[in-house]
Amino acid sequence: MYAQMIKTARSGVKTREEMTEQERAFQDKIDADIKIEPRDWMPDDYRATLIRQIGQHAHSEVVGQLPEGNWITRAPTLERKAILLAKVQDEAGHGLYLYSAAETLGESRDELVRLLHEGRMKYSSIFNYPTLNWADIGAVGWLVDGAAIVNQVALQRTSYGPYARAMVRICKEESFHARQGYHAMMKMALGSPEQRKMAQDALNRLWFPAMMMFGPHDSESTHSEQSMAWKIKVKSNDELRQQFVDQTIPQIEYLGLELPEPGIKWNEDRGHYDFSDPDWSEFMDVLRGNGPCNVDRMNARRKAWDDGEWVRDGLLEHARKKAARAVAAE
Amino acid sequence: MSNEWPLWEVFIRGQHGLSHRHVGSLHAPDADMAIKNARDVYTRRNEGVSIWVVEARHIAATAPGDKGPLFEPSESKVYRHPTFFDIPDEVGHM
Numbered sequence: 544m545y546a547q548m549i550k551t552a553r554s555g556v557k558t559r560e561e562m563t564e565q566e567r568a569f570q571d572k573i574d575a576d577i578k579i580e581p582r583d584w585m586p587d588d589y590r591a592t593l594i595r596q597i598g599q600h601a602h603s604e605v606v607g608q609l610p611e612g613n614w615i616t617r618a619p620t621l622e623r624k625a626i627l628l629a630k631v632q633d634e635a636g637h638g639l640y641l642y643s644a645a646e647t648l649g650e651s652r653d654e655l656v657r658l659l660h661e662g663r664m665k666y667s668s669i670f671n672y673p674t675l676n677w678a679d680i681g682a683v684g685w686l687v688d689g690a691a692i693v694n695q696v697a698l699q700r701t702s703y704g705p706y707a708r709a710m711v712r713i714c715k716e717e718s719f720h721a722r723q724g725y726h727a728m729m730k731m732a733l734g735s736p737e738q739r740k741m742a743q744d745a746l747n748r749l750w751f752p753a754m755m756m757f758g759p760h761d762s763e764s765t766h767s768e769q770s771m772a773w774k775i776k777v778k779s780n781d782e783l784r785q786q787f788v789d790q791t792i793p794q795i796e797y798l799g800l801e802l803p804e805p806g807i808k809w810n811e812d813r814g815h816y817d818f819s820d821p822d823w824s825e826f827m828d829v830l831r832g833n834g835p836c837n838v839d840r841m842n843a844r845r846k847a848w849d850d851g852e853w854v855r856d857g858l859l860e861h862a863r864k865k866a867a868r869a870v871a872a873e
Numbered sequence: 874m875s876n877e878w879p880l881w882e883v884f885i886r887g888q889h890g891l892s893h894r895h896v897g898s899l900h901a902p903d904a905d906m907a908i909k910n911a912r913d914v915y916t917r918r919n920e921g922v923s924i925w926v927v928e929a930r931h932i933a934a935t936a937p938g939d940k941g942p943l944f945e946p947s948e949s950k951v952y953r954h955p956t957f958f959d960i961p962d963e964v965g966h967m
């Protein structure tokens with residue numbers, strides 16, 4: 544998802560007998576759906592896993608502004624431009640909420656940003672794909688934010704209080720993101736033959752990258768067992784992916800577009816759509832840094848950070864001087 | 874070298890004359906900027922009519938371990954609630 548392939552510090556789940564008294568009390572709270580709050584006792588691995596997951600989620604929100612920011616100046620109408628600008632601003636806020644949640648665990652935002660810029664933390668694979676034209680912007684809001692919603696709605700029930708509360712805020716804003724994207728797609732898909740072709744092309748190109756957002760199959764994701772026991776993850780990758788496919792196919796049909804891949808078929812017995820696997824070797828390759836835009840995204844992030852340094856430092860220095868003058872005047 | 878902006882906690886009064894409520898945090902160099910940033914992030918959809926910001930390091934809080942001694946004593950004091958007292962219907966609404 545926005546956090547993919549998060550490794551728990553340990554593999555396997557401790558049995559109750561292996562747990563210390565403190566660990567047992569902690570697990571009991573989680574099982575009873577009592578939220579864990581910042582100053583409560585928690586296992587070191589719970590804290591470390593959460594910092595990695597929330598940090599990666601935060602990075603994804605911020606890096607995710609880049610493919611869409613790319614089109615703000617070229618939006619087809621003033622209204623679409625205002626909408627896209629508002630949407631991209633929301634994503635900056637999402638990054639803030641999540642960094643704040645991570646900070647309650649004792650990791651500073653600057654430190655997380657440093658780890659990202661040094662290539663020691665990741666962001667979602669999806670943002671390493673380009674947005675080639677306006678139809679892609681519609682498709683991103685619809686599919687990428689749509690996939691994010693499926694994940695984030697589940698995470699509203701995550702065990703860590705600040706993370707869960709950040710998700711509640713984010714989910715309120717995300718439905719605007721998905722709807723504005725779908726609305727832009729409607730215009731294209733129900734427009735001229737050329738527009739329709741662009742809409743179809745955007746859907747086809749972004750479908751598999753959107754599927755990959757949920758991460759590898761449950762059978763491959765070796766570290767999720769502990770995360771599920773701790774309710775850091777609430778639903779499995781495959782469950783979330785299926786939910787996304789099931790909700791999206793009727794939306795494709797309403798647009799009158801062709802399904803993006805031939806494996807999509809209603810399965811009467813399962814009561815769900817079947818669908819094909821994305822190319823998992825491509826997914827792994829993008830995570831390793833070899834996607835179409837990895838280098839661009841990281842360069843843009845580092846440049847923004849470096850270019851902003853004099854502003855951050857200048858404002859802080861100004862604040863210090865002002866505070867010193869206020870003390871002197873007393 | 875840490876030149877990180879300090880952390881501020883943000884409290885917003887909603888539209889309905891309620892108390893200010895904690896909504897989140899942000900980093901800012903000083904109080905003025907914290908309020909400006911809070912306005913930009915936390916009141917984008919008519920969420921509020923007034924903002925408080927407090928630098929996070931100035932907030933004192935109870936420790937999770939004190940929860941028992943601090944809050945459990947009131948559990949047994951049921952007589953503090955109006956429902957403890959049976960008042961006959963004939964008396965009318967009270």
Ligand SMILES: [Fe+2]
Pocket residue numbers: 604633634637713717
């Ligand atoms: Fe977001």
Ligand SMILES: [Fe+2]
Pocket residue numbers: 634688691717720
């Ligand atoms: Fe979004």
